[in-house]
Amino acid sequence: MPTVSIGRDRLFAALGESYTQEDFEDLCFRFGIELDDVTTEKAIIRKEKHIDEEADDDEEIIYKIEIPANRYDLLCLEGLAQALRVFNKKQEIPTYTLADITKDKILQMKVKPETSRIRPFIVCAVLRGVTFDEARYNSFIDLQDKLHQNICRRRSLVAIGTHDLDTLQGPFTYEALPPTDINFVPLKQTKSYRADKLMEFYKSDMKLKKFLHIIENSPVFPVLYDSKRTVLSFPPIINGAHSAITLQTKNVFIECTATDLTKAKIVLNTMVTTFSEYCERKFEIEPVEVTYDDGKSYIYPDLAVYDMEVPLSYITDSIGVSLEVEQVTSLLTRMQLHAEPTEPSDNQCAIKVHVPPSRSDVLHPCDVMEDVAIAYGFNNIPTRSPASIKPLPLNELTDLLRIEIAMNVYTEVVTWILCSRKENFALLNREDDNSAVIIENPRSADFEAMRRTLMPGILKTVGSNKDHPKPIKIYEISDVAMLDESKDVGASNRRHLAALHCGATSGFELIHGLVDRIMEVMAIPFVPVNDNTGYYIKLSQEPEFLPGRQASIVVRGKQIGNFGIVHPQVLNNFDITDPCSFVEIDIQALL
Amino acid sequence: MAETERSILGFLQNSDQISDSGQFSSDHNLDHDQVKNVIKSLQAFRYIDAQEVIRKTWVLTEEGNKYATQGSPEVQLFSAVPEEGSISMVELKVQHVEDKMKGLLLQIQQGKEVDKDGIDFLKGRKKLIEQVKWNGYCSIKKGPNYAPERRKVSTDLTRENLENWKELEFKEYNFNTKGAPLDSGLLHPLLKVRKQFKDIFVQMGFEEMPTNNFVESSFWNFDALFQPQQHPARDSHDTFFLKAPCTTRTLPEDYVEKVKRVHESGGYGSRGYSCDWKREEANKNLLRTHTTAVSSRMLYALAQKPFVPKKYFSIDRVFRNEAVDRTHLAEFHQMEGLICDRGLTLGDLIGVLKDFFARLGMPKLMFKPAYNPYTEPSMEIFSYHEKLGKWVEIGNSGMFRPEMLRPMGLPEDVQVIAWGLGLERPTMILYGIDNIRDLFGHKVDLGLIKRNPICRIGI
Structure with a gap:
């Protein structure tokens, strides 16, 4: 997207209002442009020359504003300020008119047929009684530059020439001649060049060399003359020095040569509509008649609404x-x-x-x-939301963790919620603390209660898979149930994660490593003991684990689970003949 | 070592305590350093309790030892004087001297206490005594795990030692370090995020478009989207054009004709771009610059049958001929969602965007007018970034232009609302990565892939 640099104070003067930067940004946001950067002319120069110097307080603030790529009318202060004034209801929409000029007085531009071989179109207009000052003049030059860069596609589609009309004598001709037939003094030079030599000369010009390719290989070069054979311009390369506009210029002749007529008209209209506000007769533009060799003639600019x-x-x-x-x-x-x-x-x-x-x-x-x-x-439009579904975060997290544990080469098991009272407590070396949900009418001892932990189901699975090659690495993420005073029914579920390693050795360090991995995937950092910003591991004393080989997992100060070598007594209770390590974590606490 | 251990444990079997490890060592003719090591180890396993003591003691230097046997130099000189007046020059003031130095030195040599005056006296002379630290243990008693004989020390419960677990002794485990590293396969964070986005689209009722075609023609990538042929995006410094295959072989001719017409002279209520539309330009093959190329194919296909509303999405690779830097790559992933239905409004678009981004944890959105050749209205999506304390652009959206939809043959009252955003930027923000090349491509840090957490977008 193109960016224009505008002096903040001049912009605010043009808007008839001063803004805080925040308020101006808000105005931009609503209108659809963006304040990209706030800088100063000197800061830009310092940056270009890599000078490290303190900024002066009195440096003019420059706003760099991003403009949508299809809004050519906003590419200069004049157009932008006008659009914002109208948006803020501070100005009426201007009406652009063509000066009422008689057929015999209208400026003429004759197009020679050879131009069709290289750059077939031209459109022109005149701004009368323009008052330039330095800022306006610079803005006028900058706008041409922005248009050349954007819609003109680096002058390949359209090239703009602006001239001091009082130095010229109409009617004008637009021709295409062999390079050796064109001689003139180009802008910023003092001596006359032949066009082919000039092309050679500009090969070392950083700015102009990029445009040479547009006509380089053509046998004829486009050129504009006035009635005294003074060269106005050599499009799309350079204007003549003779008709250069200055701060004193009153009457401006604008010509746009092009390979794309539509874009040439847009460029010309952008030039004349933005700068006609400085004309003696505001918003009035003097037309020019362009006549082609076949006799067809057109009046430009085309200001038709x-x-x-x-x-x-x-x-x-x-x-x-x-x-x-x-x-x-x-x-x-x-x-x-x-x-x-x-x-x-x-x-x-x-x-x-x-x-x-x-x-x-x-x-x-x-x-x-x-x-x-x-x-x-x-942002004031009432919104309508389409019907859609939202998954339960707890189950989403469960599914993501299930995959992570499986990727650590643990096999998933799905065990029963129902168990015996013995399995819930006694077989785990635990006292029955009356925290379990108890079934009144169990059909068998297997279904007396709901599991308080995932441990009995996991251990029963190992006990039933004696012949399975070791190590056995299994896991389950599922709900346990417990009595809960805070619930209407007096009981609630908790989502637990359990994993077990069983083999020739207990694999205690591997289960410890799995705990670390679970914490890593939950983005919880490992911290020293008693630090509440992450997780740490603390020796614990739970009856189902072997003393000295068990620990609590503390996350942000809260104990959320335990791991350890399963107590040999417990192994024996579940008929397991190989050592096991086991971890169980309340993952709901991590949500 | 084992003998020392047996001595200590055996002694405590019948006695209350060992009052001093040094004394114990000399009584039992054991090396005190070894005794100390054994005490330390037994204490760690709580076989015994013991208190460490440090004593500072004085010992004799080589010279001190010499004087302790031979007497002080002065007394030696005195003793060297013959009994009766043979040395005339010497007049003995006393007939007998007491050798105080020797006495003190002998006391120290025997390990006896010497009072402060005595020490000061010896310190007054050069290099006779020096201070050494002595450490050992006192009040060594039975600990809670006391047994007359040490049980076997294990590091783990194993199949072999499970039988006699009651007799096992475990080495202390260090819970202040991490557990053993795991051997596991891990997923790339970019695709973890893609999965979450994909889930969100599916939950919102969107079906996935087939985007497994990187090579596209300019026609579907640009022209079908009413992107003018002179648009800067179609320059070679923005787009990768192809040498092989350089042009597309076929295009749907009657549709091409309609697209050409709408570009050149408009129609369907539009003025068009009033400029020449060249078939050669449309035929040029390229690497798709956006997945909207696929959207245009899908919408065209939709328009060829009786109309049914659709919600489509895609997340796939796109290509730009851009300089690679910290935030730009020549290829990246684009996410796109679109809804095609009768009577859709800008209010629907804002509503669906609010729903979509709220699921990503971005509930505060603002919309800024913008320009895009194939959408009108076009809105840039801004989200309030709590940490930065400002609004940041997070995506683009809009309603597809009638100049794009009508030539395809979609009914006049059918609107398409759509939005797009990159996959890399949200991933980089989520995982705190500030250089895109660390995330995506062969220069990726494999450690980063292994360390990263699950993607909790919307969870």
């Missing part, structure tokens, strides 16, 4: 707000689009939109609809 009829319902239905016709027209006015309701027909309300020549970006009613939405405020 493009009328578009847009149904009200199209606008409101696309945005999703209900607006009256008057609201829509007044919103469009703020976007520099004149609009009025049409005569209603078939109960259809429609709006006639007059697209000014400065708004080449408006192609379709959807562009009008967007401008209504911008003026209304994107």
